[in-house]
Amino acid sequence: MIPLSLPSLKGNEIIYATDAIKTQWVSTSGQYVTKFEKSLMDYLKVEDAVATQSGTASIHLALRLCDVLLGDEVIVPTLTFIATVNPIKYLGAEPIFMDCDDSLNMDVNKLESFLKEECELSEKGLKNKATSKIIKAIMVVHVFGNMAKISEIKELADKYNLKLIEDATEALGSYYTEGKYKGKYAGTVGDFGAFSFNGNKILTTGGGGLLVGRSKELISKARYLSTQAKDDEVYYIHNEIGYNYRMTNLQAAIGLAQMESIEEFISCKINNYKIYKEHIDKIPGLRLLEFNKTARNNYWFYSLILEGYSIERDELLKHMQRSGVQTRPIWGLIHTQRPYKNNQTFKIEKANYYLERTLNIPCSTNLTNKDILYIVSKL
């Protein structure tokens, strides 16, 4: 069986993790946590970063630090993994769902019409006319590592007084090569950027995350909240409600070793994409989803789009399964999931279109040329 996505742990992971165990520094203090944070700060060219337990935890912290409170609202895409949205509900706030465009990322034109037609600026902030609630933030996702149109979205966020959070959990290493944010990495343009190091992401710590942000002070605050908001180490004084969200030294030891290979992982993903594309372009009714041409994307996941292909998407999935190739449709749209059925949506069309026609195909960095040729021969 060729799986959809496997991690690659072939570098110093075992050496650093063994060191953490031998020295008995396995929990949330220890030098690997700070070293891992430092290596990401250097890589992403940011002044501070806090390592956490998961991408979800990072998103939760970001929303909290954007002052998202009970009854507030946050604009999100419907085409994403549910972890983008759940933390909004953890805070007692509500999401408003936006459509995607042909890149699968948030449709900027629809976002603009929503802000223009459905909202009004009030003393307390941007008011949603339909609910009279205050919209605090936009959460944008760089879907499958493909860079969203951040300069347009940032402009809208500024114009309408909204905080901007980038769910960059899938996009570690993607950066803009043109435009206003040339040289800026995914996650480093908005007020906050959240990353994930879950097992299927481009870099893994088993499970883990990272939060970066434009305010150094707020990232320190995130670190404080991630360690139970402890104000006094000796007497255990807590002046705020914190979380147990700090990354452990054992996770960070694996992450530090993974960081040594990040550029290698990305080159490999780019190279494999090119091989796939060369063959898939020749198959009628199939294409590979393109990546943003104004960025160096990390090519984390490869999406096959079926348009006029000989069989239906689900039949192809079964056929690939029988051929020993794991494939997977994109996520069930969040606005159709039971906990979100009553939330507001705005002109969702394209997300439905792509939901029916997309199939993700194996993308591990350890795929061989032979594997890829076998997979395309079955399409």
Ligand SMILES: *Cc1c(COP(=O)(O)O)cnc(C)c1O
């Ligand atoms: C992986 C992922 C997350 C959550 O990350 P975890 O580390 O699994 O909590 C959030 N959003 C998106 C889009 C993701 O792909």
